[in-house]
Amino acid sequence: MMKWLKELCALHGASGNEHPVKAFIRSKLADRSDAVYEDGIGNLVLLRKGAGKSAKRLMLLAHMDEVGLMVTNIEEDGRLAVMPVGGVDPRVLLGKPVVIGEGEIPGFIGYQAIHLQKNTLTVPPEWKDIRVEAGFTKKEQAAEKIPIGTYIHFHTEYEEFENRIVAKALDDRGGCSILMDLFEDLPAVDYDIYFGFVVQEEVGLRGSGAAAKLVCPDVALVFETTTAGDNPELSPARWSTHLDQGVALSYLQGGYALDSRIFELLVDTASRNRIPYQCKGRTVGGTDATRLAKTMYGIPSGGLNIPGRYIHAPVSMISKSDYQSAVDLARRVIAEGKIVQIMEGSL
């Protein structure tokens, strides 16, 4: 389990720059795939054919991109002005180390010393206050090495504890890792399974529709690392999910009520097999399931989520047992095969 999670999290692949993640996954799985699909915007879909009796197609999906920053301007003093790629709260950036560009030039986000903050002690930072320090003293110096549009990624060491993983980009390398683990140990079934590693979820669910078009699935399961919210500052009534309570299943999200047949199947399968699960307590926020439902002829989709603390920040956290539950549930659902027969049942 989690065979590749550490390496996946270490890769630098913000939305639009997923190629290192794609290359990595491809290098590990492509030659054991029955077909490899790629398109012009960076998606990767791998096929594992079933024993052939069924023409049905299940698509498992996770997004390769993480949130990050982009250089928008170089200031006169050589520091870099940046804007977020995906949803980043500027308040999580102060004093954090980053890597800049393909060359992984080290840098950090410096913030004015507290001693010097007269009127701004209680003023939260805005993007105009965020500057990346890379050691350049003049604009020309920096411009030589760092073109406008350079991607900047968080720099966080992956750490593993007894039941915790602390890393960057768990959203959604966690999902990618689940797909890769399933690939390694896939139940034998008679229908086709497509492993979709998609781009640009964080900037508007931009890759999954195109990826689905490559393979035209009948049904999809989307694997995400989702918000937990379970910390002392938020009352339990307002948590979305709670670490260690199992894989989180969603019934409603931004823009889509997840297919009721799939939701019921997931709950039923988890219950019967005594796999710990929880239902998401908040219904805001979208995933690629919303995109798939509106693509082509309409692809009914369900969601399996790993609860994650502090996502969209340099340091995020998941529970290993929750991860395991997600893999276990997915494996059972695949093995039992009812997922590709939902169309025959009633909504």
Place this chain on the structure above:
Amino acid sequence: MAFCLEKLLEELSMVDGPPGREGPVRKVLDSYVRPYADDVYEDTSGNLIAQKKGKGEKKILVSTHMDEVGMIVSKVLPEGFLRVEGIGIDPKICPSQKVRIHTKQGVKRGVIGMLAPHLQTEETRKLAANFDTLFVDVSMHPDLPFRVGDFVTLDSKPMRLGKTYCGKALDNRASCAASVIALMQLQKRDHFPDLFFVFSSREEVGAFGACTASKSIQPDLGIAIDVTHGNESVPNTSKIELGKGPALAFGPVIQPALFKAFQAVAEKNGIAVQTEAVPGRSGTDADMIQLEGIPSMVISIPQRYMHNPIEMIHLKDIEETGRLLACFLSEWEG
């Protein structure tokens, strides 16, 4: 007849084509592109498409939206006024603005008024206009030939100021002009792919035209030309200036290889370009083109005072954008 960019811009600026009602713009553009294209047609989405056949089996789509921001009548007041809903317009530019209302009985003129200073109070002076308080005075048409649903466009005359051209709807007619320039230059140049110049509809309300054109044409790559903010000081954005050439966008919506290809073409042909970092949606037709899985590019013409009754563009930027486009399309070999 020798081509005159200013004349084309004047025609394109003066013609009225709010989102969904671009008919008059289609007419003007058709007259300019027909001599240079193999086929010109209107599709079910209201796009005007000029097709130019190439040698090979590849296709490139170039999208420039032809709709402009405007307003629409939401209520007719018997006293001789209209209430309106904005379509992309900042209500603050409306006071003291002349407008044209497009009715079944033809174009009628109107005036958006604001209370004279003499009758304003401390409080009212602090208020910014909004559509709930604005009204169009049409009392000069006592029979009130107006209806809810009549479209309203800004009434301003374009002008040449030094090296710039200023007028309404240069967002995005300036880019349409660049497409026309490219088409004309391609008369004398070979190109490998089939070219589809899409003058798209309803970009301002959600890029409807580009969305459906990409689905029906299924090109190998898509290029959107739109305007971007130039000579405006917005913190944390790339500094784009009028007169310094087309801006090449870079970011998730743009395919990196395409960006590099355009940079190379610009360098090779001595076209000065600027770079604009776009970390998310581009706000152009490319957003919808890329959703189809089509590798996309965004080229922007720097513009000041976007969505104002009088927008400003540098003439050379339009010419160079057209030239860059023609060079790329004729040099691209798939």
Place this chain on the structure above:
Amino acid sequence: MKEIIQKLTEISAPSGRERVVHNAILEELDGYIDGFRFDPVGNLIVWKNGSATDRKKILLDAHADEIGLVITRIDDKGFLRVDPVGGLDPVRLLGARVCWGNRIGIIDVEQETIADYRKNIKELNYDLIYADIGCNSREEALQHVHVGQFGTYCAPFVDLGERMVAKSMDDRIGCAIIVQVFKEIGESVNDLYGVFAVQEEVGLVGSQVAGFDIHPDIAIALDVTGCSDTPKGFKRMDLALGKGPAIKVKDRASISDEKVVDLLVQTADDHHIPYQMEVLIFGGTDAYGYQITGSGIKAGTLSIVTRYVHSPNEMVDYSDVLHAVQLLKCACNKNL
């Protein structure tokens, strides 16, 4: 038509749980259609073949879903926490009856002090409200409902003569209109498709895929629209009950295709059917979904002016509904 309107509006079917409505619609349409199918996301598509040699394809759409509530949490004492399904303003829930299946719930707001109450009312949001289904513990509540269960307003249909009041006129009135068109049209000139779309309220979802294989020449969405004819009603809109169906030109999701607007206006003029023109300054309809389908379908919306939209008690004018049916029948039988 009042019977079918009552029947459809009294069904509880929020976004994602539309099948019950679909079954009721199929019952009504039995004998009046040439076929039906459900697409992968659950849209119900029915059709009736046309007879003209140069017949066109006309698609009529109404959404089968209504707004609702989903149970997100059940606390120790048996109170429920909820989230909206679609645009349900929490203000409308105070004092409203809602239901999950057979179980009625009452919604109210947290208030530890009177000052709290006033503050919470002013800044009402879903974190501050709860549902009471009359249980004393989580165990008891779980005998009646479960987390993830979808519910709706609970409000019976009322016939006031000229006017009718019910929950989910949005958009069961549209569904009823399409059913009535199929019932009354007799021999159809053009091929007619009826789409009873899913999940409009959460994101115009169903209509973005329903037309995938159909390729209609035009699509007309039937939906409710707002009004401005109540005391100090919207000052810059002009929509009134009883002035006829509204031919929409613009809302926040789409601008109606010129040809569709002209078709409806011309047909209404030719047949002396009352109508009003519509610009809605908020909201959207399924017309959006058809406009972005494939190479683009010429689409627009015909609306029923409705008071108190998205409340438990939406009010429409019966003559507007009858005129809408009449207008559509005439338009559908035109040689496009």
